[in-house]
Amino acid sequence: MPTQPDATTLLSAARDTLVEVILPQLPAAARTQGEHVALALAIAIRDIAAAANGQIIDTGLSEIYPQTQTPGATTLQRLATEIRAGRFDDPGAQRTALLTYLRQATAERLAIDNPEYR
Amino acid sequence: MNEAALAAFIATESRARNAKIGNIQRLAGGAVKQSWAIAANIRGGPMAGSHIFVLRTPGPSDLPATIPLDQEFAVHRSAWQTAIAVPEPLWFAPQSTIMAKPFYLMRHCAGTAEPRLILEPGATGIDHPSLALALASSLAKIHTMQPPAIRRPALSDDPALRFIQTCYDQLDQRPSAHPVLEWGLRHLERNRPTLPLWAFCHRDFRTGNYLVDEGGLVAILDWEFAGWSDPHEDIGWFCAKCWRFGAPRRAAGGLASRAVFFTGYEQAGGLPIDPGRVEFWELAAHIRWALIALQQSDRHLSGAEPRLEFALLGRRLAQLEHEILAMTGGA
Numbered sequence: 504m505p506t507q508p509d510a511t512t513l514l515s516a517a518r519d520t521l522v523e524v525i526l527p528q529l530p531a532a533a534r535t536q537g538e539h540v541a542l543a544l545a546i547a548i549r550d551i552a553a554a555a556n557g558q559i560i561d562t563g564l565s566e567i568y569p570q571t572q573t574p575g576a577t578t579l580q581r582l583a584t585e586i587r588a589g590r591f592d593d594p595g596a597q598r599t600a601l602l603t604y605l606r607q608a609t610a611e612r613l614a615i616d617n618p619e620y621r
Numbered sequence: 622m623n624e625a626a627l628a629a630f631i632a633t634e635s636r637a638r639n640a641k642i643g644n645i646q647r648l649a650g651g652a653v654k655q656s657w658a659i660a661a662n663i664r665g666g667p668m669a670g671s672h673i674f675v676l677r678t679p680g681p682s683d684l685p686a687t688i689p690l691d692q693e694f695a696v697h698r699s700a701w702q703t704a705i706a707v708p709e710p711l712w713f714a715p716q717s718t719i720m721a722k723p724f725y726l727m728r729h730c731a732g733t734a735e736p737r738l739i740l741e742p743g744a745t746g747i748d749h750p751s752l753a754l755a756l757a758s759s760l761a762k763i764h765t766m767q768p769p770a771i772r773r774p775a776l777s778d779d780p781a782l783r784f785i786q787t788c789y790d791q792l793d794q795r796p797s798a799h800p801v802l803e804w805g806l807r808h809l810e811r812n813r814p815t816l817p818l819w820a821f822c823h824r825d826f827r828t829g830n831y832l833v834d835e836g837g838l839v840a841i842l843d844w845e846f847a848g849w850s851d852p853h854e855d856i857g858w859f860c861a862k863c864w865r866f867g868a869p870r871r872a873a874g875g876l877a878s879r880a881v882f883f884t885g886y887e888q889a890g891g892l893p894i895d896p897g898r899v900e901f902w903e904l905a906a907h908i909r910w911a912l913i914a915l916q917q918s919d920r921h922l923s924g925a926e927p928r929l930e931f932a933l934l935g936r937r938l939a940q941l942e943h944e945i946l947a948m949t950g951g952a
Contacts, residue, residue, distance in 0.1 A: 539929045544935055576797060583798035594720055605801050605946060612939035620940045
């Protein structure tokens with residue numbers, strides 16, 4: 504058992520208290536803001552958990568740019584420029600790799616920001 | 622806000638002996654502009670009596686695509702003169718001793734604009750298909766407007782190309798790349814309508830931006846993005862999945878099917894709807910909303926207007942990008 508609560512434990516406890524105790528008592532005028540606070544806490548909790556689990560967004564970039572050792576912001580910028588220039592317009596392996604990457608990166612962020620979204 | 626000066630302004634504009642104001646309350650909503658309800662008691666003149674007015678004024682920060690408030694007032698007045706359901710616009714005031722920013726006043730309308738309340742079956746007694754038809758009819762009227770305050774583009778100009786270029790310009794100003802938005806824009810570039818169409822458009826015509834009561838449509842609000850575009854931009858924006866608020870199967874604003882809305886629009890005198898163009902502008906809607914969400918998030922991150930609501934919009938991006946991929950064969 505851990506000796507003290509970590510950030511996720513504290514945030515989760517805070518969110519539970521907000522949702523179960525405070526939100527039902529809030530006046531209607533403040534309810535939306537209370538819901539926003541609960542949503543922000545939920546995203547922050549998932550964000551911390553994803554980082555702790557070693558989930559790294561943009562892993563699929565190396566499929567598109569195999570020569571690049573550590574794809575980062577510069578690679579992402581290059582990708583954006585090349586999409587605009589039409590490099591991925593035609594069907595083929597490059598386009599498939601691009602769509603696989605875009606799908607994967609979006610799904611990873613969606614799992615944190617809004618996991619129930621369909 | 623200098624309340625005494627505002628009361629004097631109301632008295633002058635309404636040709637009254639004097640006016641008193643009170644019970645000033647910030648209204649909910651309005652992510653760009655602020656709205657305040659003001660109770661006014663006017664003595665003498667043609668408007669003598671008790672009124673509730675709404676004062677509309679820019680917030681501490683703004684979005685790049687909004688029109689100046691004097692133009693918004695002129696457009697709002699033009700809509701009123703075209704017999705479109707809007708709150709009656711009253712008087713515009715530039716920056717002065719009354720307020721540090723320009724403002725205008727309109728009559729207050731009762732009703733709700735809360736999407737989930739409007740869309741929940743049975744919550745308000747509103748008949749959703751009838752409301753969709755009323756909105757379709759209003760949109761057909763909006764597309765006939767020719768407000769002198771907003772210059773009509775040259776016929777050779779192309780709203781689709783202009784939209785795409787504006788988005789590219791906005792992306793180029795951002796600190797990081799957004800490949801999904803680039804992908805969506807590239808798809809638009811390769812699938813854009815061949816012939817330009819122009820009409821005056823609301824450009825934020827969606828559930829959440831109109832007021833309803835038990836009787837149906839009360840007023841169309843929030844004219845700050847209005848301008849000339851392809852009329853299908855308004856239809857695509859209204860039908861985009863991101864504006865259906867938990868009712869994704871009812872494509873027209875969460876209220877009705879596209880077919881009901883399209884038929885209502887055409888029967889009310891709107892231009893014949895081209896479903897291919899609507900598809901183009903629905904994808905455009907998701908890209909535009911994604912860029913607006915990023916800009917709203919910037920207002921929080923830059924400290925210009927710190928609000929949790931704006932910060933959260935920055936985390937809306939993933940679901941919009943999910944839709945963009947779904948609409949372009951990427952999901």
